[in-house]
Amino acid sequence: KQWYQRRVRGVPSVVPKQITTPCGIYMGLNDCKDKPLCVVSIIRSGDILLEAVRKLEPGIRVGKILIQRDEEDADKKPIFFYKKLPADISQCYVLLVDPMLATGGSAICAIETLIAEGVKVENIMFVNLFSCAEGLIQIQRKFPEINVVTLSVDDTLNEDKFLVPGLGDFGDRYYGTNH
Numbered sequence: 001k002q003w004y005q006r007r008v009r010g011v012p013s014v015v016p017k018q019i020t021t022p023c024g025i026y027m028g029l030n031d032c033k034d035k036p037l038c039v040v041s042i043i044r045s046g047d048i049l050l051e052a053v054r055k056l057e058p059g060i061r062v063g064k065i066l067i068q069r070d071e072e073d074a075d076k077k078p079i080f081f082y083k084k085l086p087a088d089i090s091q092c093y094v095l096l097v098d099p100m101l102a103t104g105g106s107a108i109c110a111i112e113t114l115i116a117e118g119v120k121v122e123n124i125m126f127v128n129l130f131s132c133a134e135g136l137i138q139i140q141r142k143f144p145e146i147n148v149v150t151l152s153v154d155d156t157l158n159e160d161k162f163l164v165p166g167l168g169d170f171g172d173r174y175y176g177t178n179h
Contacts (some may be wrong), residue, residue, distance in 0.1 A: 036093035049097035061086040067106045067112055075176050076161040078105040090118030101131035102161050104138030121145045
């Protein structure tokens with residue numbers, strides 16, 4: 001719990017707050033909205049986490065970046081297709097969301113896109129569910145200032161650059177579009 005709170009406290013608008021409960025005092029977190037927040041999803045799987053964030057913060061600004069990995073390339077390099085971001089994105093603290101972090105290629109491409117739009121690297125937090133050391137290392141090498149929040153770190157990548165043990169293509173599984 002303390003690790004989670006330290007990471008969430010990395011969001012500038014989240015500050016500690018003492019909360020009185022029927023059973024005692026709890027040190028929780030409070031959203032003080034000093035700095036505008038924006039959630040940016042890496043389409044399509046990122047939209048799953050985007051909707052979860054929007055349930056917690058219904059009025060949050062939203063951006064989208066479409067990046068797909070080149071399945072013909074052995075390294076599965078990312079291909080940038082599209083972005084639609086709020087006009088004031090450079091003034092926001094950005095939660096970049098994508099449930100899977102494998103090679104780090106798509107996340108790095110998305111971070112570079114945000115930086116090109118004027119977002120300071122220290123104002124980006126990458127939030128995902130499943131990752132592996134390879135992808136985390138790539139992001140850390142390129143952007144050591146980035147906060148990364150992940151639920152799980154899988155062992156490695158297979159020859160197709162999927163997480164192992166992993167769960168395959170998250171978007172296909174979630175949306176029922178397995179091929």
